[in-house]
Amino acid sequence: AKIISDVVCPFCGTLCDDLEVKVSDDGKEILEVYNACVIGTEKFLHSQAKDRLTVPMKQDEEGNWNEVSVDDAVEYTAQMLCNAKKPLMYGWSSTNCEAQSKGHEIAELVGGVVDNTATVCHGTTLIAVQDVGVPSCTLGEVKNRADRIVFWGCNPAHAHPRHMSRYSIFPRGFFTGKGHKARKMVVVDPRSTDTAKMADLHMQIEQGRDYELLSALRVAIRGNPLPETVAGIPRETIQDVAETLKSGRFVVIFFGMGVTQSLSKNHNIDIAIALTRDLNDYTKAAIMPMRGHYNVTGSGQVLGWQFGYPFCVDLSRGFARYNPGDSTSNDLLRRGEVDAVFVLGSDPGAHFPISSVKKIAQLPSVCVEPHYTPTTAVCKLHMPVAFVGVEEGGCAYRMDNVPIETRKVVEPPEGMLSDEEFLERVLERVKEIKGVA
Ligand code: SF4
Numbered sequence: 347a348k349i350i351s352d353v354v355c356p357f358c359g360t361l362c363d364d365l366e367v368k369v370s371d372d373g374k375e376i377l378e379v380y381n382a383c384v385i386g387t388e389k390f391l392h393s394q395a396k397d398r399l400t401v402p403m404k405q406d407e408e409g410n411w412n413e414v415s416v417d418d419a420v421e422y423t424a425q426m427l428c429n430a431k432k433p434l435m436y437g438w439s440s441t442n443c444e445a446q447s448k449g450h451e452i453a454e455l456v457g458g459v460v461d462n463t464a465t466v467c468h469g470t471t472l473i474a475v476q477d478v479g480v481p482s483c484t485l486g487e488v489k490n491r492a493d494r495i496v497f498w499g500c501n502p503a504h505a506h507p508r509h510m511s512r513y514s515i516f517p518r519g520f521f522t523g524k525g526h527k528a529r530k531m532v533v534v535d536p537r538s539t540d541t542a543k544m545a546d547l548h549m550q551i552e553q554g555r556d557y558e559l560l561s562a563l564r565v566a567i568r569g570n571p572l573p574e575t576v577a578g579i580p581r582e583t584i585q586d587v588a589e590t591l592k593s594g595r596f597v598v599i600f601f602g603m604g605v606t607q608s609l610s611k612n613h614n615i616d617i618a619i620a621l622t623r624d625l626n627d628y629t630k631a632a633i634m635p636m637r638g639h640y641n642v643t644g645s646g647q648v649l650g651w652q653f654g655y656p657f658c659v660d661l662s663r664g665f666a667r668y669n670p671g672d673s674t675s676n677d678l679l680r681r682g683e684v685d686a687v688f689v690l691g692s693d694p695g696a697h698f699p700i701s702s703v704k705k706i707a708q709l710p711s712v713c714v715e716p717h718y719t720p721t722t723a724v725c726k727l728h729m730p731v732a733f734v735g736v737e738e739g740g741c742a743y744r745m746d747n748v749p750i751e752t753r754k755v756v757e758p759p760e761g762m763l764s765d766e767e768f769l770e771r772v773l774e775r776v777k778e779i780k781g782v783a
Contacts, residue, residue, distance in 0.1 A: 347377055354752040355386040356440070356735025359637030359745035360485075360506045360513070362386065367755045374757055376736075383507035390736055392717070393756070399718065399730040400759045411728075416763065416771075419712075419729045423688065424775035426710045427456040430686035432662045436675050437692035439463040439639030442740025442752065445765035446641075446648040449690060452773050455780055457662045459684065461675045462645040463638070463692050464657040470606045471635045472646060472656045473670060474615030481622050483598070483632040484746045485512075490519030491630075494594030496532045498618065499556065499604020500636045503540035509636070514600065515544075521595075530590050534559065535604060547587055552578035554609040560617045563588055567624050597622075597631040606635070637745040639692065640735070644743035679705040687711040687725070690765060691734075695720030714768060731765050732758035740766070 353365040367390060368378040376394055379387045402419035403411045414422075427433050435458045438446050453460045464472060474480075488495075495514050502509040510516055518525040533545035534556070542548045551559050555577035562576040566588035572581045591597050599622055605614045618633060625631035637643050646656035653659045655668035658675070671677060675694070678684045679702040687706050695703050696719060706724055713725035722728040732738045737758035743749050758764070763771075777783070 347371060350753065350755050352753070353755055354735060354742070354750055355382050355389070356640045356733070356742065356752055357386045357389045358506050358640055359643060360509045361640055361742060361744040361750050362508050362512060363750055364512075369756055376756055385507065389733075390755070393733045393736045398716070398759070399728065400762060402730065403728045405726050414727075416761070416768075419727060420768070420771045420775055422727050423712045423729070423772050424779060426686050426712060427452060427458065427688060427772070428776055428779045430456065430458075430684075430710070432678075432684050433458040433686040433688060434675060434678055434684040435460050435688045435690075436465075436694060437462065437690045438645040439642035439692050440734070441691035441765045442641065442734050442738070442742055443644045443648050443749075444740045445690070445734070445769055446645055447652065448766055448769040448773060450649065450652050452769065452776055453659075454661050455773075455776050455782060457664065458688075459658065459660045459662065459673055459675075459678060460649060460653075461658045461673070462649070463642050463697075464646060465670075465674045465676070466607070466697055467603055467638055467642070468606055468635045469657050469670060469674070470612040471601075471615050473612040474619060477612070478616055478619050480619055481626065481632050482634055482746065484748055485514075485634075485744065487596075487632075488598050488634075489513045489517050489522070491521050491596040492594075492598045493522060493529050494532070494591050494597040495529055496534065496591070496597070496599040497541055497545075497636075498534040498599060498601040499606070499608065500600060500602025501535070501539040501541045501604075502600070502636065503544070505602070505638065506636060509600075510541075510544075514598070530594065532587055532590065547583070547590065549579050549583060549587065556605045556608055556614045557610040557617055559584070560614065560621055563591075564617070564621050564624050567592060567621070567628070591625055591631075592628045594629055597625055597629060599631070599633040600636050601633070602636040603638075634746060641691075641742035643745055643747055644741065644749070647743050647747070647749075676702050685709060688714075689721050689725065690714040690769075693719045693721045695722075695724055714765060729768060730762065731768055732762050734765060737762070738764040738766075 355362045366380040533542040536553045559577040622633040653666035658673040660667040660673040711725040712727045714729045735752040739754045
């Protein structure tokens with residue numbers, strides 16, 4: 347057996363790059379995974395599952411699944427995309443940037459809509475950043491400098507398990523030699539989560555009242571009077587948190603879907619950014635979204651380079667339009683405005699409202715996915731592919747927008763294409779059908 351080091355975990359946006367993976371001498375089997383958290387380890391071991399799908403499966407009219415060849419899968423996908431007036435090409439967050447860019451090329455040729463998982467996650471953050479800008483930093487700066495950490499509407503103890511040990515709370519950095527002993531941790535969450543239980547100060551906010559509490563913190567930071575309670579939090583606690591943040595040398599506010607998808611949505615992030623800006627009058631402060639899928643940040647980046655917008659890009663008129671609420675996947679599905687669905691690198695079947703999932707089930711649809719998922723169960727074609735970050739390398743962006751080259755540690759099953767290879771073949775066929783050189 348041999349050990350491969352500096353392996354990057356392709357699970358969450360923390361993109362830990364210090365994993366070690368023990369593989370068999372023939373390079374085909376993963377024996378052990380070191381340093382990863384339990385979900386990261388599972389991602390590697392899951393690729394070894396004995397019941398893994400290795401051939402494309404297609405559903406017939408009666409709902410029976412039949413094996414088809416890769417050529418047939420390419421043909422079905424290309425024909426579906428070319429015949430549709432406005433296909434939705436959704437997902438992209440669990441694949442590499444190379445595959446994303448190839449998929450966008452197809453979308454441009456067929457006049458599709460490209461949307462990623464930010465649409466139900468941090469899309470509101472992206473809107474706010476476009477509105478007001480963002481004072482941010484890298485996770486390396488957090489580790490080396492930050493002594494006041496806020497987790498607002500997120501639960502890294504479960505969703506990003508090594509975030510606190512690698513970057514935000516426990517590590518000893520260059521200017522943070524005492525590790526967690528010199529850091530103050532504030533958690534804002536209506537629930538008493540495992541992250542909240544570790545906090546120095548937990549503000550157990552009333553659900554959906556983030557905007558008010560963020561406003562109150564801005565007032566408290568300026569030393570202006572507050573009502574007795576705001577969003578269920580006593581005035582003294584708010585003042586205490588404001589003083590704690592102001593007295594730090596470097597404040598970082600991390601936030602998650604508890605605040606991006608609760609009442610006020612992007613306006614919550616607008617004001618959280620304004621709070622960060624205010625704090626910079628007293629100390630150094632930055633803010634960062636806790637991105638979920640390991641390369642959802644990359645999807646926004648690649649869409650940004652190619653079309654100028656980070657999600658829900660509508661190419662159906664021959665040029666890029668971006669209109670969240672209109673060109674976003676669930677709005678398009680609900681209004682019946684798309685006539686085919688292509689999914690790669692995500693699982694809308696598990697995360698979209700049931701009304702949207704039913705729409706997907708009624709349409710011609712393809713899911714490119716190494717696992718069996720609720721989405722593969724409703725799509726007409728399930729195309730299995732290699733696991734990016736395990737059986738295929740490529741570029742991914744960490745939650746702080748730092749690009750990291752993922753590593754291939756084992757060979758995929760024989761004949762298994764990567765996302766990029768499959769998309770390349772579909773692109774070639776789409777070009778033939780469209781008569782494009
Ligand atoms: Fe992987 Fe995230 Fe766990 Fe790091 S914290 S090992 S990136 S799942």
